[in-house]
Amino acid sequence: MKPSKVLIIGSGPIVIGQAAEFDYAGTQACKAMREEGIISVLVNSNPATIMTDEGIADIVYVEPLNLDTLTRIIERERPDGLLPTLGGQTGLNLAVELADAGILDKYNVRSLGTPIQTIKQAEDRELFKQLLIKIGEPVPASVSVNTLKQARQVTGEIGLPLIIRPAFTLGGTGSGMAHNLEELEIVVSGGLAISPIHQVLLEKSVAGWKEIEYEVMRDGANNCITVCNMENLDPMGVHTGDSIVIAPSQTLTNKEYQMLRTASLKIIRALGIEGGCNVQFALDPKSSQYYVIEVNPRVSRSSALASKATGYPIARVASKIAVGKRLDEIPNQVTGRTMASFEPAMDYVVVKIPNWPFEKFASSNRTIGTQMKATGEVMAIDRCFEAALQKAVRSLESNRKSLTWEDPGWKLSTDINSYPLKPNDLRLWAIMAALRRGITPETITEYTRIDLWFINKLQNIVDMERVLQSQTLTQELMWQAKQLGFTDEQIGALTGRSSKQVRQMRRKWKIQPVYKIVDTCAAEFDASTPYYYSTYEQEDESKRTRRKKAIVVGSGPIRIGQGIEFDYCCVHAAFALRDEGYETIMVNCNPETVSTDFDTSDKLYFEPLTVEDVLNIYEKERPLGIIIQFGGQTPLNIAAELENAGVKIMGTSVNSIDIASDRGRFSEVMKKYGIPMPESGTARSLDEALVVAKRIGYPLIVRPSYVLGGRGMEIIHDKEELVQYVSVAVTVTPDRPILIERYLENAIETEADALSDGKDVFIPTIMEHIEYAGVHSGDAACVLPPVSLPEKHICTIEGYTKKIALELQVVGLMNVQYAICQDKVYVIEANPRASRTVPLVSKVCGIQMARLATQLILGKKIKELGLKKLSIPHFGVKESVFPFNMFPEVDPVLRPEMKSTGEVLGIADSFGMAYWKAQEAVNRLPTKGMVLITVSEADRHAVVDVANQFATLGFKIRATSGTHTYLANHGISSDTILKEHEGRPNITDAIKNGEIQLVINTPVGKLSKYDDSYIRKAAIKYRIPYITTLAAARAAAKGITAYREGKSDVKSLQSYHADIKSFARD
Amino acid sequence: MGKPALLVLADGSSYHGYTFGTSVDAVGEVVFCTSMIGYQEMLTDPSYAGQILVPTYPLIGNYGINEQDIESDRIQVRGFVVREQCLQPSHYMSQETIQQYLERGGIPGIYGVDTRAITRRLRAGGVMMGIITSDKTPQQALDALHKMPDYGSIDFVKQVTTKVPYYWQAEGSESKYHIVVLDCGLKYNILRILNHLGCNVTTIPCTTSASVILSLKPDGILLSPGPGNPELLDYIVATIKQLIGKKPIMGICLGNQLIARSFGASTFKLKFGHRGGNHPVRELATNRIYITAQNHGYAVAPDSLKGDLEVTHINLNDGTVEGLKHKELPIFAIQYHSEASPGPLDNTYLFDKFIEMVKGTSV
Ligand SMILES: Nc1ncnc2c1ncn2[C@@H]1O[C@H](COP(=O)(O)OP(=O)(O)O)[C@@H](O)[C@H]1O
Ligand SMILES: Nc1ncnc2c1ncn2[C@@H]1O[C@H](COP(=O)(O)OP(=O)(O)O)[C@@H](O)[C@H]1O
């Protein structure tokens, strides 16, 4: 019955629609297996995950997630069970592939929990529809089609508007709404291209209806429960992943609630799910009529949210069900007494708000719809909706934007049409602005179809704003404002005070938050799990212990530039603190993560990461200090204010952090040590900019000085571009200067992560980027240990890194980026905190960087930790994944501004093979066929040897005229191909017709007469591998060669680590 | 904004809030219910007679009040204690606000109180008497409270039962059976379901004698749920004793306790009762788990069960008796609410079971 060894498939890199929630799910699954005495074999290509830590799974494979890799892992490990439903859509689809390919039967691997047949029936929209009709559940009229022709035909029957949804895709990829035949053509053809089985569903639109979800569990004995339901503030038409979501539902009567609950149970039973699933409904706000929209027969983003919202660990319970446990045999960890076969009762409101990457894609349109665009989300808990919403809003940290924020660009009139109220990322603020101008809630509901209940709540917030502005701030008023979730900052702004003053008034009046427990049972039973949220009420349930304790500040929502890797670090910090005998207190607001799992730390405060919220917890808990260096930029941004408020910051000092982030102060320090930095200057006007430019000389790299994360960074080749940038792109003003810097051309970028105790520094290895400097370190592929760096540069880099660490008195982690230009090493920047690459280094070198850093922060010394210089016999290649498929209008070129959402790691004994594996993990390179080469003038000379390599690999080459001639002159034959403006058949035709297997295309640059981005966009639309830098092209050739020479082999992380030798420290 | 008000518990703890509904004092046993939804059904559930109800869910009144969702002819609670009342409900069926509804019903409410703190107090100290007041000091309130008779000493069933019998016609053309419901404080949904299953239903006062009941020629008899201490209801127990063996009997909640008592078993008071929509119950015969709606403060003492009654269901949380059946006779009972309303509809099948039983015995 019970398996002895189970294969768990992870969900791969973070992409839109599949974020950290599956690290949380997979980690719980591994823990559950351990509790059951079952060996877990975990496969995931994403190194920045807790689940791929040796401590969590028994055997870990960081390998590409595809059929033949998994086959070979099964061959090697011989598991007798497979958990298909914990790795998101990726894991699910792979499990189905393995079954269909007969692999599971061949090696008699039992698929555990929900049967494969059920998965197919739930995933195939047509089969699912048939089932629902059979059991008498209502579905909107719909037809599945495989061609555009069929689509046109059925549109007559169903009628417009229509929803188009591709089968077997994720996050609504390729789905959309069609109000007319033209839109129909566009969306359907796109959808067919994307769907792995070339099938799309055309469905009658019920846009505007309430969208309601239920999280349901079923065990093998047919016991069923619902964990909770959720109501989307944004009605049908906006993907649940892009909707503001509230749990539990707020506007349903008991009859409606039970009607949908009963339907959910009926469906999960009819499907025969064994584990968890998510059922989505559309409910008519005017008649209680409903439709079933879809079922996800697996743990999902919603189930992670439901778990954090209720305290009910869905993934854990689902895993135990899969290995044969019944719901009534699985204890409810929260109460300790009761069993998992009950339905959580909430006595608070939970609000989730998505986080979108639009700032990162200037050209992208900000509207949202049936296709998901959010990279992450935040969750907030409070006793009323207004407060939960305001907490969630400030958890977004979008430059500290509160609900009172208004876009200066809006025409703030009394005409509702002047506000952007069609679904978009700023709609919530737009509604607030409209309410402030006296537009009635009824009008807004009519216009947006958002339930009046929610709009009325927003009106309450607006009313309180007015009261605060007009009346004197009494104790009673302060209390009411606090109960509605207003921050000291907001109250200050509205009453003409500083947040500090407001804070002092609160102290005087003893208006402090209390903390209540998330206990799954609305206090009916005594809860043993310290999972807290703040509110302004009578009773405080959080008891301060006498133990020595430290607070770890998390990293908030997953976003481009600050991804899961920082949550990974925070979790390790918590584990390390625990092992060192400290009480660990985690503060974070991201429901998807392991850090917000209630058994990761001794106490979890599910709170926004603002000065006020963190300070409240600090004053409540009185810890030895706060650890801020693992949560990415988020905790750093509030560090100074916290310190001023008397908080003890553990590890590297706030002053050092400031030196590093203030380019002026930093370059002073570098000068002092004679460490070269690219020549640079600041400009407050166009004239100044031109002067600086003249001094430094083109090309330049420019960035606004007031933003972080490389936002708005550009490479400038000439005066024309500079003028353009200064006057159009970023409007430069005296108080908003730009930094101008010499752009180091054809420079190899490297990074070093260092551990330091202030006296000694340890550098496990150095990372060498594949792409040249100019591609953001977060986007560039990189290899570690380095492959092409001469020893002298490695020494220089190590030397500089040590110097900087000691000068900044770093205690803990630091990351320094370098560029090697014309045989000289320059420092680009230093970050005295955990970096994106910490998990990478940890997994390739087999040392737990974050854990060690925590020990250093607690006072241990490098010497005590016995860290030795390592010789690493293998190579790790990190490759990034990009969300361009979700933003078809964006040109997918790599720039100094980061755009990737996630990463994969390929490990092998040679660089070539490691690179191949990394590519395999993101989007497999072709091994033969036709390669299209079309590069900008500047790259021509360098393209020759790339073309040569592909030619010798037996690839046929097609090139655009310029490139073609150049190659011909250098003795490389190629067929010409037309550009779009040159006539037809052209590049786009060839890509559509599948004549091309690989695109090598370097952009001609912004100001060229003809835009060439259509080449790259077409490659993405038709899922053809494409490369936009020659460095990457060269590496690709190496990779393909390596693949040709020897079949890549699978090897567990444990065995890689076993091969690492360490020298005595010199 | 209502005027400041207090909830004072018998243990002296007091909670500040504001009045809503009718502004009068109310005294009753303070109980909490963990259902997140269905406040209108709760308010009109006669089993809450004599009690001050504290929903643990903080937002009450969101979808307003409508005609369809009532479970008896009036609001039954003595008082209503909520974290937040919704003054602007939103639902196409909504006719008035919770505030207006309580006002119309002459019932006082208090909002803005820390209902979770109250719940924790009741969990620790057990349910206790309490008073809602807007004009007394905590001490005055406490004194007033101590003058009041204890909840357990009052027969609320006599207060909530129908004064006169009434008849509900079955849905659909061909009606199958005639069920007599002994009203100890029933919820309309019991009658709705029976009608829906094709039964004509006669509802009669709890004081009706066995002979009168039998003279109605019922095919089956249902003993309804109801409020308060079953020990005070020996006059109903006497009636039941005379019905045993004559007709199939189904008991719900209080009905379950009364059947137990008519077979000589005893009942006891639970520390803080079972009130909510999420209680897991195990059916011993099948080992299946059912999520049930519950509302009871008393339970059957298992060890006091002798002879012909056997336990069929137990509560997974605290192991208390959740269902009984007779070894030979067509008699079964459950401690939870198969009619739900509010709560999960997972247990309506028990009514079908009852009809099956009726079918089996009627010729
Ligand atoms: N018939 C429909 N009418 C209007 N909106 C719809 C319809 N079907 C789906 N949607 C919207 O599209 C979104 C995505 O659809 P869904 O089937 O959930 O795809 P996914 O598998 O990506 O979650 C839903 O969340 C809903 O808002
Ligand atoms: N002077 C320079 N020459 C060449 N490339 C540079 C230079 N400065 C920055 N870059 C490129 O821009 C990227 C982002 O710059 P960085 O200062 O690291 O911003 P962030 O704070 O976003 O990491 C770097 O990874 C590097 O590739």
Ligand SMILES: [Mg+2]
């Ligand atoms: Mg969906």
Ligand SMILES: [Mg+2]
């Ligand atoms: Mg950088």
